[in-house]
Amino acid sequence: MLSASDCAAPSFSPSAVDYNAVIPFKHRLLEKAWTNFVRAGSAELRVAFEQFCHEQAHWLEDYALFRALKIRHNGAYYLEWPTELVQRVPKALAQARRDLANQVDQVCFAQFLLFRQGARLEKHARAKGVRLIGDLPFFVSPDSSDVWANPELFLLDDQRKPRFVAGVPPDYFSAQGQLWGNPVYNWETLRQTGYRWCIDRLRALLAHVDVIRLDHFRAFAAAWHVPAGAPTAQSGQWVPGPGADFFNAVKKELGGLPFIAEDLGLITADVNALRDQFQVPGTRVLQFAFDGNSDNPYLPHNYPSNAVVYTGTHDNPTSRGWYEELPPYQRQNLWRYLNSPQSDSREVAWHLMRLAWSSPAALAIAPLQDLLNLGAEARMNVPGRAEGNWSWRCTEELLSTADFHWLRDLTRSSNRLHMLPNPAIEMAEAAL
Numbered sequence: 001m002l003s004a005s006d007c008a009a010p011s012f013s014p015s016a017v018d019y020n021a022v023i024p025f026k027h028r029l030l031e032k033a034w035t036n037f038v039r040a041g042s043a044e045l046r047v048a049f050e051q052f053c054h055e056q057a058h059w060l061e062d063y064a065l066f067r068a069l070k071i072r073h074n075g076a077y078y079l080e081w082p083t084e085l086v087q088r089v090p091k092a093l094a095q096a097r098r099d100l101a102n103q104v105d106q107v108c109f110a111q112f113l114l115f116r117q118g119a120r121l122e123k124h125a126r127a128k129g130v131r132l133i134g135d136l137p138f139f140v141s142p143d144s145s146d147v148w149a150n151p152e153l154f155l156l157d158d159q160r161k162p163r164f165v166a167g168v169p170p171d172y173f174s175a176q177g178q179l180w181g182n183p184v185y186n187w188e189t190l191r192q193t194g195y196r197w198c199i200d201r202l203r204a205l206l207a208h209v210d211v212i213r214l215d216h217f218r219a220f221a222a223a224w225h226v227p228a229g230a231p232t233a234q235s236g237q238w239v240p241g242p243g244a245d246f247f248n249a250v251k252k253e254l255g256g257l258p259f260i261a262e263d264l265g266l267i268t269a270d271v272n273a274l275r276d277q278f279q280v281p282g283t284r285v286l287q288f289a290f291d292g293n294s295d296n297p298y299l300p301h302n303y304p305s306n307a308v309v310y311t312g313t314h315d316n317p318t319s320r321g322w323y324e325e326l327p328p329y330q331r332q333n334l335w336r337y338l339n340s341p342q343s344d345s346r347e348v349a350w351h352l353m354r355l356a357w358s359s360p361a362a363l364a365i366a367p368l369q370d371l372l373n374l375g376a377e378a379r380m381n382v383p384g385r386a387e388g389n390w391s392w393r394c395t396e397e398l399l400s401t402a403d404f405h406w407l408r409d410l411t412r413s414s415n416r417l418h419m420l421p422n423p424a425i426e427m428a429e430a431a432l
Helices: 019-040 043-055 057-072 090-099 101-127 145-149 187-192 196-206 243-254 269-277 319-324 328-338 345-357 401-413 423-431
Strands: 133-136 164-168 178-183 211-214 222-227 237-240 259-261 282-285 307-310 363-365
Touching (some): 019 043, 019 101, 043 057, 057 101, 057 196, 090 101, 133 196, 196 243, 259 282, 328 345, 345 401
Parallel strands (some): 133 211, 282 307, 307 363
Antiparallel strands (some): 164 178, 164 222
16 A cells, blocks of 8 residues: 655664654554555455444544544643533534544544554464563553543543542652552442443453553552542552452453463552462562562562563663662672672673573563663663653664574573464364
């Protein structure tokens, strides 16, 4: 549908994504693709698009209208729109759909292309024996089609403003806690619907991935609710989440619980009990392990088998960068635990990978940056920092065949190679 000359490609620095260039470039591509589709789209593609819109109508219609209205109102927070649109007066919504029909269809078309590309990616991954883990945030944005289209599912006032917002209480890292600003759920209303919106959300993601990492898992047990307008998170309180009732409903609908619990941070006994009741694997991070306490839950000898171990996550420094900032006593703890003479930062990432791969955890994961032994310049994200995140990019020049040979040897020597999924075996078993 597009030729290489249709849109000029942005230039990139070798190590960072320039979002200010990428986003407008992709918007131009999508506009060009839509124009070509309207003018000369094949009958086959039109049928596929119509089928997609029909199958996804339960969320797509509201989402597409929301995006079109955002554009019409210059990106303004939806609570700043005309009252009849904020309150979703049926006559006003019908008029908006007529006025913005082309823009709504264009948003739907962009989602159609995204879903097709996602399906091709998953098919290619499966053919290579690769399984995909998706990530599901617990909360949603206050300025989202989720809240606009489903206000009854959130604790909002008569003007659709949040009565409470999400956050976390004061702790060692933040004396005032963290104020995230997300609206919180009305769990009683969700329970009365059989958690339909939540289950649809899970099912939509599982159409593209094999396993979901449930972010902020602890909120299923209890979440920190802060009164709207509070200057800090200090005035919040723990409010029970849906607990076991939610996971029983999900298991009944989906037939299983293909989840990983992100159970990091302030974790209490009720969170652990909920995770273990449904046998959801928890998360262990090696960078948290070397405080000198032998009962530290992030030390490999304390892992249950039903766990996922990371050298570090997207929220951590690269392991090389982490070590370079580590206090001397923690460096000593690390080398003592490894039973190895103290070395320098050039080998730390590989040592942590060996430690993770040899641990009892069912699944071991390392960021690509650790395999490539990159430093602080390759960090992905700094929690609490609004700018400059998610810009690291891996170029072809960084990929070394030797690194992947080393990874395969490590996987084999750790007796993890046989644990990798075999698509041919799975297909044969499914046919029985």
